[in-house]
Amino acid sequence: MNSTPKSFSEINSGLNSRSLTCVKLVNSYLENIQSQKDLNVFINLFEEDALKRAVEIDGRLKAGTAGKLAGMVISVKDVISVKDKPLTCASKILSGYNASYNATVIDRLLEEDAIIIGKTNCDEFAMGSSNENSFYGPVKNPVDKTRVPGGSSGASAVSVASDMCLLSLGSETGGSIRQPASYCGITGLKMTYGRLSRYGLVAFASSFDSIGIFGNNSSDIAVLLEVIAGIDKMDSTSSNEPVKNYSAILKNNIDPAKVKIGYAKEYFEEGLDSDIKNGILLQLDKLKKEGFEIREISLPHSRYVIQTYYILTSAEASSNLSRYDGVRYGYRSQNSSSLEEMYINTRSEGFGEEVKRRIMLGTYVLSAGYYDAYYRKAQKVRRLIMNDFENAFKEVDFIVSPTTPTTAFKLGEKVDDPLSMYLNDIYTASVNLAGIPAISIPAGKDRNNLPFGLQIMGKKFDEAGLLAMWNEIKY
Amino acid sequence: MAVSIKDVEKIALLAKLKFNEREMEKLRGDLNKILEYIDKLNELDLEKVNPLENINETENVSREDKVKQSMDTELALSNAPSKTGKFFKVPKVIDK
Numbered sequence: 001m002n003s004t005p006k007s008f009s010e011i012n013s014g015l016n017s018r019s020l021t022c023v024k025l026v027n028s029y030l031e032n033i034q035s036q037k038d039l040n041v042f043i044n045l046f047e048e049d050a051l052k053r054a055v056e057i058d059g060r061l062k063a064g065t066a067g068k069l070a071g072m073v074i075s076v077k078d079v080i081s082v083k084d085k086p087l088t089c090a091s092k093i094l095s096g097y098n099a100s101y102n103a104t105v106i107d108r109l110l111e112e113d114a115i116i117i118g119k120t121n122c123d124e125f126a127m128g129s130s131n132e133n134s135f136y137g138p139v140k141n142p143v144d145k146t147r148v149p150g151g152s153s154g155a156s157a158v159s160v161a162s163d164m165c166l167l168s169l170g171s172e173t174g175g176s177i178r179q180p181a182s183y184c185g186i187t188g189l190k191m192t193y194g195r196l197s198r199y200g201l202v203a204f205a206s207s208f209d210s211i212g213i214f215g216n217n218s219s220d221i222a223v224l225l226e227v228i229a230g231i232d233k234m235d236s237t238s239s240n241e242p243v244k245n246y247s248a249i250l251k252n253n254i255d256p257a258k259v260k261i262g263y264a265k266e267y268f269e270e271g272l273d274s275d276i277k278n279g280i281l282l283q284l285d286k287l288k289k290e291g292f293e294i295r296e297i298s299l300p301h302s303r304y305v306i307q308t309y310y311i312l313t314s315a316e317a318s319s320n321l322s323r324y325d326g327v328r329y330g331y332r333s334q335n336s337s338s339l340e341e342m343y344i345n346t347r348s349e350g351f352g353e354e355v356k357r358r359i360m361l362g363t364y365v366l367s368a369g370y371y372d373a374y375y376r377k378a379q380k381v382r383r384l385i386m387n388d389f390e391n392a393f394k395e396v397d398f399i400v401s402p403t404t405p406t407t408a409f410k411l412g413e414k415v416d417d418p419l420s421m422y423l424n425d426i427y428t429a430s431v432n433l434a435g436i437p438a439i440s441i442p443a444g445k446d447r448n449n450l451p452f453g454l455q456i457m458g459k460k461f462d463e464a465g466l467l468a469m470w471n472e473i474k475y
Numbered sequence: 476m477a478v479s480i481k482d483v484e485k486i487a488l489l490a491k492l493k494f495n496e497r498e499m500e501k502l503r504g505d506l507n508k509i510l511e512y513i514d515k516l517n518e519l520d521l522e523k524v525n526p527l528e529n530i531n532e533t534e535n536v537s538r539e540d541k542v543k544q545s546m547d548t549e550l551a552l553s554n555a556p557s558k559t560g561k562f563f564k565v566p567k568v569i570d571k
Binding site: 096097098100101193194207208233236237239303304306307308310311318322325326327328329330331332336337338339340341342343344345347348351356357359360361363364367374376377378379380381382383384386418419422434435460 | 478482483485486487489490491492493494502505506508509510512513515516519521524525526527528529530531533536538546550551553554555556557563565566567568
């Protein structure tokens with residue numbers, strides 16, 4: 001394994017002093033990818049393109065015309081469009097599809113000379129918490145290869161944890177960045193809903209989906225976020241809230257005396273592993289000693305989060321995934337005598353088991369007679385959950401909790417029990433229901449030496465606050 | 476309200492999916508287990524709660540109605556599993 005620079009500032013000083021070039025850097029990452037092929041991280045590796053671009057950017061660096069992200073090598077979860085490249089969503093149903101356009105975030109980062117090294121494996125259509133639901137096979141956790149890396153953005157987390165790139169773009173619907181970050185011992189940031197354009201992010205549940213970033217330190221994520229955030233006319237749900245100068249904000253230290261941190265008692269009840277519980281309480285204690293005010297708060301509707309989440313996301317998914325019919329792109333079943341049969345065969349052969357289960361659940365809750373009993377009801381509970389957060393944030397600036405109830409489980413352990421798999425999202429999905437930002441930061445290791453994360457949830461559009469708080473968490 | 480095999484068949488038809496007997500039985504079990512868990516929401520009194528339909532509660536985001544270049548036919552057809560001329564090709568819809 002090559003040791004690669006751990007931060008963008010280290011890369012920049014290397015590039016400035018000419019001790020490093022983009023070509024050298026890309027080659028180091030490529031070697032690390034080759035030597036860790038057994039982790040099954042990439043669905044498509046952009047080996048040639050990345051090197052070609054590295055040569056061009058090295059030229060621009062010499063000429064002094066390079067963009068802000070020159071030297072930043074990024075992997076991208078394969079649910080985000082990169083023009084002319086295969087886009088699979090880890091599903092058979094998108095076999096043979098080449099993206100017709102760039103996602104807005106991709107356009108923006110390429111404009112500033114970032115290099116995309118490849119597309120990472122994930123759960124099919126981002127549905128899953130273990131990265132085992134992939135047509136391209138499961139991904140392994142580098143900390144312990146008999147365990148899952150988490151999901152759905154599992155391979156994105158692994159690519160950063162295993163020095164295959166500096167940063168990775170993943171996506172979240174209910175914890176798909178924070179949970180794998182926790183399982184792999186790195187940091188993942190989920191933005192406020194609408195902070196990043198969803199144009200070019202394949203839709204799973206449109207009122208939840210958001211792109212997020214895995215990284216090793218706050219300033220790297222800050223630099224990337226400044227480039228890719230902001231309103232986009234191609235996504236009417238992207239926010240016109242001004243983009244902050246995250247890097248500048250991070251330069252000022254937090255004054256603990258001015259910050260109130262809440263901890264929700266509902267997040268420390270039964271089901272939480274005792275090592276994780278103790279680890280998070282220890283961190284809270286440290287923050288208290290540094291001068292932060294720690295206050296107990298309540299999020300009374302926490303026990304309804306998973307139910308609400310699965311009704312709404314499955315309903316949205318069943319609608320969003322109706323577009324995969326074998327007509328315009330991707331896989332088409334060959335032996336059909338009618339159009340109707342072609343739709344049914346294509347979808348039945350093209351989707352994996354978990355995706356079909358969610359389409360079925362979503363179709364059921366939206367079907368005649370059940371709409372009010374499930375979908376409408378869940379929309380109402382969603383408001384109560386959002387209100388819980390609004391009330392809590394009147395009292396505190398941040399809410400700290402565990403990211404996951406356990407550390408990484410064994411490959412195959414939960415594949416036959418969807419409900420127990422869904423319960424992995426118990427501390428993360430509330431954030432997506434409320435549309436707020438949250439970050440998972442490495443906070444300790446359990447008795448088996450497996451990492452776990454601490455989650456900080458923030459007010460809408462306070463990504464800067466979350467990044468600044470990251471600098472305060474040390475274990 | 477437990478889901479029956481007949482319900483699973485009906486939902487599959489709506490979702491344009493088909494399953495064999497064994498898959499059907501597994502789905503019935505899974506759906507019942509998930510729905511039983513979901514029924515916990517019935518504990519709540521939701522009479523006076525407004526459903527949350529739009530997370531940032533934005534209203535009427537619109538743009539100017541101007542003609543712009545969109546994806547050209549060739550690019551749109553480039554991923555088609557089957558095509559003829561300027562069209563996507565599918566199995567016959569009308570019987571002979």
